[in-house]
Amino acid sequence: MLTHPKPLAGKRARTVVLGAGGFVGAACLRQLRAAGIETLGLGRTEIDLLSVGAAGSLRARLRPDDTLVFVSARAPCRDAAMLVENVRMAEAVCAAIKGASLGHLVYVSSDAVYRDSADPISETSCAEPGSIHGAMHLAREVILRSEYAGPIAIVRPTLIYGIGDPHDGYGPNRFRRLARTGKDIVLFGEGEERRDHVYLEDVGELVRRIVERRSTGVINAVSGAVASFREIAEATARHFTPRVSVNDSPRAGPMPHNGYRAFDAAALGQAFPDFRITAWREGISLTCGLQKKGGAT
Numbered sequence: 001m002l003t004h005p006k007p008l009a010g011k012r013a014r015t016v017v018l019g020a021g022g023f024v025g026a027a028c029l030r031q032l033r034a035a036g037i038e039t040l041g042l043g044r045t046e047i048d049l050l051s052v053g054a055a056g057s058l059r060a061r062l063r064p065d066d067t068l069v070f071v072s073a074r075a076p077c078r079d080a081a082m083l084v085e086n087v088r089m090a091e092a093v094c095a096a097i098k099g100a101s102l103g104h105l106v107y108v109s110s111d112a113v114y115r116d117s118a119d120p121i122s123e124t125s126c127a128e129p130g131s132i133h134g135a136m137h138l139a140r141e142v143i144l145r146s147e148y149a150g151p152i153a154i155v156r157p158t159l160i161y162g163i164g165d166p167h168d169g170y171g172p173n174r175f176r177r178l179a180r181t182g183k184d185i186v187l188f189g190e191g192e193e194r195r196d197h198v199y200l201e202d203v204g205e206l207v208r209r210i211v212e213r214r215s216t217g218v219i220n221a222v223s224g225a226v227a228s229f230r231e232i233a234e235a236t237a238r239h240f241t242p243r244v245s246v247n248d249s250p251r252a253g254p255m256p257h258n259g260y261r262a263f264d265a266a267a268l269g270q271a272f273p274d275f276r277i278t279a280w281r282e283g284i285s286l287t288c289g290l291q292k293k294g295g296a297t
Helices: 023-034 054-061 080-095 131-146 172-180 200-213 229-237 267-272 279-296
Strands: 015-018 040-042 069-070 104-108 154-157 157-163 197-199 216-220
Touching: 015 023, 023 040, 023 104, 023 229, 040 054, 040 154, 040 200, 054 080, 054 104, 069 080, 069 200, 080 131, 080 229, 104 131, 131 154, 154 200, 157 200, 157 279, 172 229, 197 200, 197 279, 216 267
Parallel strands: 015 040, 015 069, 069 104, 104 154, 154 216, 157 197
Antiparallel strands: none
């Protein structure tokens, strides 16, 4: 749950986005700048958090009362070596802000910190990850909370779709790329598993709202609705001509999340009653339109 100690009125401090060159960081930067908030975007070319001296380099760029949005990660985290690297990145951030007069810290984590559940997951659900990726994010959350005594907000997005995803993971982003190039969409099994997906720009807007209010606490970036991968694939295929086929394939392993990953979005509605989450059909239409118009990926 989030609390909002800062009123909307008044001059807003600068926001530094760490990981601004990435998929989610770039969306946060767009939303912050569109709202007229002074920003500094830092990608890996500006600061490599795994390099010697990274903490000092970041500290030198921070001003008193800045908000720091920490998005940088090596993701998805697949093995122990990547886990260690991600923890080292968090360690560098903690070293940079320790003793500094940082005004606010926002960490973009992941819904992977939650264990699977047959019921919709909420912010009060058990944080018991079943993957290395989830363990990495939960470890970084704990590190940041233990090392930083100031106000902190943690955002846990579910599976994000939108333009600019570099990973090409199974789901809406891969389906869109296949359909655009005239290639059939191949599902895992029959694509029957159902889960929540969240639109990239909604995640950026949520971070912007948290920055503006200097909110503290934990919030899930979710839509509150579920759709099957088959539904998403069929909806995506309809946006491109010639229309590609959506085909089943033999499932090689167990169904992720036991075939169901749903979220209760009540806390998001309570925190920001006027925040309109993009429904998945609308989001698919928006991203397909952007790809056809601009050739974006």
